Amino acid sequence: MSDNTCISCGMPMRTDEEHGGGDANATHCHHCSAPDGTMKSYDDVLAGMSRFMIDSQGVDADAARKMAAGMMAKLPAWKDRG
Amino acid sequence: MVTRTERKTRAEQKMETRQRLMDRAVRLFSRRGFARTTTAQIARAAGVSHGAVFMHFGSRDALVRAVAGEIGRAITDRLHELAADRASLRQVLRAHLRCIEEREDLYRNILTELPLLPNDARTAWVGIQSAISTHMAKVVRAEMRAGTLRKMPQALLFNTWIGLVHHYLANRELFAPGASVIARHGRTLTNHFLRLVRSQEEKNR
Structure with a gap:
């Protein structure tokens, strides 16, 4: 999986703004980001x-x-969960 | 001792073999469909051992999932660009069809064999269609605000479009025997769909 894919939902993050908090280093996307x-x-x-x-x-x-739930079970953020 | 250069070369070789397996898998899945293509045939076409398929992908299901994911990524990347560039709905529809046409055999085989594909690939396919719908929605919202499109729920607008396109693809032998159904009917379908969703004021212009 590419580093630019959200670890939580799998969305490709094509721009900095699409990373959590607008931080290019964030491994989760803006949709999976809390305030x-x-x-x-x-x-x-x-x-x-x-x-x-x-x-x-x-x-x-x-x-x-x-x-x-099936998609999330394959993603790094959640795959070890239960 | 393995030097840095040698390690890089091995990593590159690994990537190349993986890509070659993907390319051959795409070619065979396009030509023969999923049910009639075995991992042994893919390995043979790529000139590697049968075991290499499993070393690179883990399972046949994971390879099918990767192929579906790649086609989805190609389509959604293009539509993402267009939505960001504030393209018109017509431009987005045409780009969507062009992306499908470029890999029409594979797309059609995914579509018609979907109920028999691995769970992961089916779920990924639904995710891809949702992403396409969302990119369409971005330009649609702008056109609805401008009054050029009739107001309707995103899901119904997308399902109307995709239902039309998928019907022609799934029944290609009826609409374009031995040829590309998108090349033959794409323009007609796009014009028809736009007539359906355009506002009355826009039609009267």
């Missing part, structure tokens, strides 16, 4: 990714949640 610049919690990221699929494609809420 203080730190990475959001698992539950918050899960909710955000589910909402992304619901809003963009009208995916069923449970189906979106399952897919988001």
